[in-house]
Amino acid sequence: xxxxxxxxxxxxxxxxxxxxxxxxxxxxxxxxxxxxxxxxxxxxxxxxxxxxxxxxxxxxxxxxxxxxxxxxxxxxxxxxxxxxxxxxxxxxxxxxxxxxxxxxxxxxxxxxxxxxxxxxxxxxxxxxxxxxxxxxxxxxxxxxxxxxxxxxxxxxxxxxxxxxxxxxxxxxxxxxxxxxxxxxxxxxxxxxxxxxxxxxxxxxxxxxxxxxxxxxxxxxxx
Amino acid sequence: xxxxxxxxxxxxxxxxxxxxxxxxxxxxxxxxxxxxxxxxxxxxxxxxxxxxxxxxxxxxxxxxxxxxxxxxxxxxxxxxxxxxxxxxxxxxxxxxxxxxxxxxxxxxxxxxxxxxxxxxxxxxxxxxxxxxxxxxxxxxxxxxxxxxxxxxxxxxxxxxxxxxxxxxxxxxxxxxxxxxxxxxxxxxxxxxxxxxxxxxxxxxxxxxxxxxxxxxxxxxxx
Numbered sequence: 484x485x486x487x488x489x490x491x492x493x494x495x496x497x498x499x500x501x502x503x504x505x506x507x508x509x510x511x512x513x514x515x516x517x518x519x520x521x522x523x524x525x526x527x528x529x530x531x532x533x534x535x536x537x538x539x540x541x542x543x544x545x546x547x548x549x550x551x552x553x554x555x556x557x558x559x560x561x562x563x564x565x566x567x568x569x570x571x572x573x574x575x576x577x578x579x580x581x582x583x584x585x586x587x588x589x590x591x592x593x594x595x596x597x598x599x600x601x602x603x604x605x606x607x608x609x610x611x612x613x614x615x616x617x618x619x620x621x622x623x624x625x626x627x628x629x630x631x632x633x634x635x636x637x638x639x640x641x642x643x644x645x646x647x648x649x650x651x652x653x654x655x656x657x658x659x660x661x662x663x664x665x666x667x668x669x670x671x672x673x674x675x676x677x678x679x680x681x682x683x684x685x686x687x688x689x690x691x692x693x694x695x696x697x698x699x700x701x702x703x704x705x
Numbered sequence: 706x707x708x709x710x711x712x713x714x715x716x717x718x719x720x721x722x723x724x725x726x727x728x729x730x731x732x733x734x735x736x737x738x739x740x741x742x743x744x745x746x747x748x749x750x751x752x753x754x755x756x757x758x759x760x761x762x763x764x765x766x767x768x769x770x771x772x773x774x775x776x777x778x779x780x781x782x783x784x785x786x787x788x789x790x791x792x793x794x795x796x797x798x799x800x801x802x803x804x805x806x807x808x809x810x811x812x813x814x815x816x817x818x819x820x821x822x823x824x825x826x827x828x829x830x831x832x833x834x835x836x837x838x839x840x841x842x843x844x845x846x847x848x849x850x851x852x853x854x855x856x857x858x859x860x861x862x863x864x865x866x867x868x869x870x871x872x873x874x875x876x877x878x879x880x881x882x883x884x885x886x887x888x889x890x891x892x893x894x895x896x897x898x899x900x901x902x903x904x905x906x907x908x909x910x911x912x913x914x915x916x917x918x919x920x921x922x923x924x925x926x927x
Contacts, residue, residue: 529848530802530805530806541791542791542795544794544798545798546797546798546801546802546805548770548797548801549793549794549795549797549798549800549801550794552793552794552797553790553791553793553794553797556790556793557790568775568778568779569763569764569775571771571774571775571778572766572771572772572774572775573764573771575768575770575771575774575775576766576767576768576771579768579770579771580752580768583752583768584752626751
């Protein structure tokens, strides 16, 4: 069975978990303290980052974008990137938006400061960074709302990797209770639809030792 | 004719320029002071980043990864990502290595500090960041050497987007004279092969106002 090396609040690992779920691929999770840079893990991925997907006895696959493209190419029945080249470019633009811009502006500020620093023993959270992350979040929730008022899903008619990337990042921030959903109805409606997908269930049942999510985190009717 | 909105020392813009060259696509360059966030440019790309590719009267294409995948799908004669899914995953892993890790550890520290801060009027260069970038560069040049001692090109037998991404970043740092090539013979040999490709010529003829590159920058026999 394929093994996904991951960390709970890593949005990139979460993205791959949902893609595996959408593709109906059974897999095992292996929890990785990637920041300890063990020789075993660096042999899997010299970049020292999760996620890494190891298929039976084959060369490990690293980098979440590379893994998602690979899974979509190998399992084309339910395409997650789109059909024609222009639609695929739009999906990928939005994936990059969340994996790049949202990550830099929100996830890193909120999740790294509140949680990862503790795990990595890198000192105290920087409250100015957390506040900046929370402020930036508003703008991204508005963008999600703007898109879903014009399209069925973020990138167009169909559920895609863009929705998965956006929800993977948001789910990390939501685990920490940092999303005031009631102020962003359109984004909330979209997130409720993502949450209700079977592929998302395993993320909602995550329980990180010593860190309890707010009640609404796993609630489909939040 | 397609228009590529770019900035000279943006490695992501350079990557797209080389891909367009490899695909024999004629295009015009439009220089963009993206940090000024003009309304016209934000209408092209709400992320406010270069590169953006505008094909005749069509929706603008943003994000360098999305653009490169699009160009490769639309012009499949000379594939730049690879043939089978595993080879494509390896190319994309390495593209992410350079666009993510190299950018964070080297390009951002060296190019942003030395040049972009001046353009953006964001104060003085941080010499500690520049030194860190220069030190990190050694490790990446060794990795390029390690790969090319085992493979013809970075991702395998064929010249690929991995070589283009790596060379795009390196060319920015090299423009500032920060690569001590003589200490990294294998990486130098590989870079000489990339430099000699016709697709790379336009990068080598760049001359940024007020910033002259070292003599070896455009020299194919450096």
